[in-house]
Amino acid sequence: MYVAVKGGEAAILATHDLVAEARRGDEAVPEISVAQIREQQALACARVMNEGSLCDPDLAALALKQAQGDVIEAAFLVRAYRTTLPRFGSSEPVDTARMAIRRRVSATYKDLPGGQVLGPTYDYTHRLFDFALMEGDRPEQPAKPLPASDGLDQTMPRVPDILGAEGLMEAEEPPEGDPRPFDLTREPVSFPAARDVRLQAMARGDEGFLLGLGYSVQRGFGGNHPFVGEIRVGEVSVAFVPEELGFAVDLGDITLTECQMVNQFTGSKEVAPQFTRGYGLAFGHAERKAMSMSLVDRALKCRDFGEAATYPAQQDEFVLYHADNVEAAGFVEHLKLPHYVDFQGELELIRRIRREREARRAADDDAVPEAAE
Amino acid sequence: MAVLARASRSEIEAVLGADLPAHDLLKAPETGTVMVEGRAGGAGRRFNLGEATVTRCVVRLADGAMGFAYALGRDGRKARLAAILDARLQQEAETGPLRQHVSALAARQAAARDLASRKAAATKVDFFTLVRGA
Numbered sequence: 001m002y003v004a005v006k007g008g009e010a011a012i013l014a015t016h017d018l019v020a021e022a023r024r025g026d027e028a029v030p031e032i033s034v035a036q037i038r039e040q041q042a043l044a045c046a047r048v049m050n051e052g053s054l055c056d057p058d059l060a061a062l063a064l065k066q067a068q069g070d071v072i073e074a075a076f077l078v079r080a081y082r083t084t085l086p087r088f089g090s091s092e093p094v095d096t097a098r099m100a101i102r103r104r105v106s107a108t109y110k111d112l113p114g115g116q117v118l119g120p121t122y123d124y125t126h127r128l129f130d131f132a133l134m135e136g137d138r139p140e141q142p143a144k145p146l147p148a149s150d151g152l153d154q155t156m157p158r159v160p161d162i163l164g165a166e167g168l169m170e171a172e173e174p175p176e177g178d179p180r181p182f183d184l185t186r187e188p189v190s191f192p193a194a195r196d197v198r199l200q201a202m203a204r205g206d207e208g209f210l211l212g213l214g215y216s217v218q219r220g221f222g223g224n225h226p227f228v229g230e231i232r233v234g235e236v237s238v239a240f241v242p243e244e245l246g247f248a249v250d251l252g253d254i255t256l257t258e259c260q261m262v263n264q265f266t267g268s269k270e271v272a273p274q275f276t277r278g279y280g281l282a283f284g285h286a287e288r289k290a291m292s293m294s295l296v297d298r299a300l301k302c303r304d305f306g307e308a309a310t311y312p313a314q315q316d317e318f319v320l321y322h323a324d325n326v327e328a329a330g331f332v333e334h335l336k337l338p339h340y341v342d343f344q345g346e347l348e349l350i351r352r353i354r355r356e357r358e359a360r361r362a363a364d365d366d367a368v369p370e371a372a373e
Numbered sequence: 374m375a376v377l378a379r380a381s382r383s384e385i386e387a388v389l390g391a392d393l394p395a396h397d398l399l400k401a402p403e404t405g406t407v408m409v410e411g412r413a414g415g416a417g418r419r420f421n422l423g424e425a426t427v428t429r430c431v432v433r434l435a436d437g438a439m440g441f442a443y444a445l446g447r448d449g450r451k452a453r454l455a456a457i458l459d460a461r462l463q464q465e466a467e468t469g470p471l472r473q474h475v476s477a478l479a480a481r482q483a484a485a486r487d488l489a490s491r492k493a494a495a496t497k498v499d500f501f502t503l504v505r506g507a
Contacts, residue, residue: 055409055425056447086405088427093410093419100486102493110500118496148497151490158415172414181410181419195413196420203411203422237375238425240407242443250375251407251427252445258415281411281422297413 023068037061046255046284047071051325052078053185053204055254055283072206072325079326090180092239092248096232096258096281097161101152103233103285106159108262114156119233120285159230160260160277170266170276193316198300202293203281205323211288213313214295221311222299226278229262233285257282259290263298266305276305376479377458378444382451388474389458396457399439400431402449430456438464 024031038045038061045060052060052075059081063074103119106112118124163169181196189197202210217224235253242249259280267273278298280290299313312318322328377385406424413420430442430452440460442452458471465471 050423053423054406055423055445058447059426082406082424085424085426086403087424088405088407088429090408090421091410091425093412094422096411096415100490102489103496116498116500117493118498119493120496145492146495147488147491148494149491150494151487152494152497160414161416172412172417174412174416174418178419181421183408183421185421196418199411199413199420200422203420238407238409238445240427240443242429242441244431245441249441249443250378251425251443252375252378254409254425254445260414277414279414279417283423 023066032065034058034061034065037064043285044069044071046257046282046286047207047289048074048078049283050286050289051075051204051206052082054078054082057284072329076326076329088242089240091251092241094236094238094254094256096236096256097158098155099232099234099236099256099258100253101156101232101234104156104230105228106230107228108159108230109162112157112159112162114153117152156232158232158260160262160275163229163262163275167272168275169262170274172277172279189320191317191320192303193320195297195301198316198320199279199281199293199297201320201323202296205293206325206328207286207289207292209323209325209328210292210296213299213319214292216311217295217299217313222313223307224263224278224295224298226295226298227262228291229260229277231257231259231287231290233257233287255284257284257286257290259287259294261291261294261298276301374441374443374455374459376475376482377442377455379482380455380478382448382454384478385451385454385458388471388478389454389461393454393457394461395435396432396440396460398430398453399433400429402428402430402452404428404447404449428452432456432460434460434464436464 038057041061041064042057044064045057048060048063048071049055049057051071052063054060056078059078060074063077064071066077067073101114101117101119103121104114104117106116110116160169160172164171181200182194184197184200189201193201216222218226234255236256237253238251239248240251241247257280259278261278261280263276263278265273266276276298278294278296278301280293280295280297282289282293296313296319299311300316300319302309302314307314309315405427407427408424409422410419411422412418425445426447427443427445428447428449428451429444430449432440432453434440434457438460440456440458440463442455442459444452444455458475462471462475
């Protein structure tokens with residue numbers, strides 16, 4: 001039972017002031033700007049955009065500033081703001097084959113058309129502190145990457161499509177009629193959930209939760225043996241058909257990370273053994289998120305391949321109901337709100353149980369000596 | 374429209390100049406969202422990836438020319454200027470000065486894309502295989 005309580009307004013106003021002061025920190029240190037966060041903390045902004053489910057690097061940076069760097073609180077701010085905006089419609093599906101690539105690697109092929117492009121990555125760094133980044137200790141000129149004389153190929157085939165051309169990869173085709181996708185922000189989810197629902201839920205799901213589930217699949221809580229077919233990061237144009245124009249206009253570019261996970265075989269009497277796929281797609285440069293999503297995507301396809309859904313990562317209801325960190329944080333953190341009346345009820349109950357127990361024991365004690373005589 | 378969507382507000386301001394032509398706002402600058410769709414596996418079933426902020430504006434100049442702006446982000450002023458420029462571009466001949474300005478913007482955007490691609494190309498891996506016993 002929840003009973004509204006009043007009072008505490010003055011305390012709440014005072015805490016708003018106090019949290020503003022805490023957010024600002026030591027005033028002797030210059031205040032950080034939203035543009036600095038957007039430009040210099042871009043990976044954190046990407047996470048807020050994904051979990052806030054709104055691609056807008058400025059808003060993600062503002063959210064991080066306002067939330068003192070608390071990513072889930074920042075995602076909550078973005079989600080709340082999103083509900084105030086009208087939706088003009090849906091884009092044309094983005095075409096990641098036409099991505100302007102900044103990074104593209106494959107663990108399955110050494111030599112592939114377009115090549116392996118490391119791009120900006122921490123993968124080959126030593127994870128030693130760079131103390132030169134400490135303020136006041138910076139080198140005069142930051143490192144300037146030297147461009148190559150020629151750019152990358154204009155289009156690079158997606159790696160699973162190379163396997164697909166040989167018939168070795170599970171086909172990935174739109175269903176009959178290429179239907180509009182389900183939108184879980186507009187309609188309630190039911191189970192079993194279709195792939196479009198699962199992918200949307202994971203795209204806005206918590207990176208840590210999906211990482212843990214993806215890890216569990218690799219460790220044996222799920223039967224997949226995956227290879228990274230391809231990870232690609234870069235800019236993709238977004239096309240939209242406004243009602244009043246009736247033709248597609250190009251809205252500009254967004255940064256996306258795509259992961260294609262190649263998994264072991266399945267086949268049947270009709271279909272020869274084929275590799276199976278897991279797919280991940282995320283706003284911004286968000287490789288860990290896209291990889292985790294692709295692992296769990298494959299695990300959730302177990303029903304399609306007649307595999308038993310034995311482990312958590314294979315159970316759509318478990319994954320989809322617990323992946324959303326704004327919902328999860330809301331339900332976990334509501335526990336700290338006043339539950340005074342509930343708790344009074346519990347107190348009343350436990351005291352009564354104890355009184356009754358005492359009374360019973362007293363009655364038994366009275367009875368025991370007689371029995372002994 | 375694709376070039377203007379990628380241009381900054383100040384770049385569009387520079388093309389239009391300080392004196393804006395008289396115009397009616399048929400659709401005042403408005404920020405909303407567009408749901409960005411992806412495809413499973415890149416080519417399969419459509420799904421909703423998440424929304425993106427978009428700002429739009431529709432104007433009509435005194436001579437009746439209509440201009441539209443749709444671009445990612447929340448810059449209402451940029452949308453209004455881009456819509457005015459879009460309308461003026463429709464009045465102008467192929468070789469007009471505004472078209473040349475916009476071509477220059479397009480060339481600058483292409484150069485930025487090319488530079489990014491060449492920087493990425495510098496991180497392309499050249500594999501060589503170690504030969505045993507050589």
